[in-house]
Amino acid sequence: MPASASIAARDTSITWGFQTEPEPYLDDRSIDEIRGRVLGGSSSVNGMVANRGNPRDYDGWADQGLPDWSFAHCLPYFRKMETFDRGEDPWRGGNGPQHIETCPADNPLDQAFVAAGQEAGYPYTEDQNGRQHEGFHIAQRFTHNGKRWSTADGYLKPVLSRANLTLQTQTQVHRVVFDGKRAVGVEIGHQGAVETIEAEREVILCGGGDQLATGAPAVWRG
């Protein structure tokens, strides 16, 4: 039920509790800048709406000099990441770690809303993540059997038993440690102690795109 997702989003035991500076164009109000602080990151506290965005936006980024962001280049990754409940087709994936379900929308008002959009002259699309993005539609969500399906559910939990994976929670990365221009480890704080974890191979930074904190590197030792 996405409407109640805001309960998780405002729970500062599982979010960072960031706030913006007073915004001059919002009567100096500070705005919540919510980011998840829990396994799965923000995917564990977000609104679960599965919407890739308009392909023309991706192509616009490619036109502006980022060819890897063209929709044609991204599409195989979108397909690879998902298991769509209505099955695989040229746009959708059927065997990926991230489950996506179509909302039941079984209240008569849901159908009336979609019909009203069409009456008003807007297009209807059967799958906004498929051939046609634009149009009134029944939303899709990141759930599996009706329950939130975070990136931790999809990518992390299934491989937790791997011998070369250690998951350490209650741990904040303070900085990436460098030897010259090469990242060689991370400095972490854990239960009041500060220690450095050295990388044998590489440090992968995945702390969230618009995150104010240092970031959450994964250290690849083996």
Ligand SMILES: Cc1cc2nc3c(=O)[nH]c(=O)nc-3n(C[C@H](O)[C@H](O)[C@H](O)COP(=O)(O)OP(=O)(O)OC[C@H]3O[C@@H](n4cnc5c(N)ncnc54)[C@H](O)[C@@H]3O)c2cc1C
């Ligand atoms: C309230 C809300 C609603 C949203 N609704 C939707 C939606 O409906 N549909 C949608 O597609 N997207 C939605 N989003 C956006 C989506 O959830 C994010 O874009 C996505 O989860 C970002 O993934 P990420 O891996 O880049 O970062 P995150 O998911 O934020 O993961 C970063 C992780 O790094 C950890 N971390 C950061 N700094 C440190 C540090 N120094 N040490 C240790 N760990 C650290 C964080 O705690 C977190 O676990 C929403 C986001 C929010 C906050």
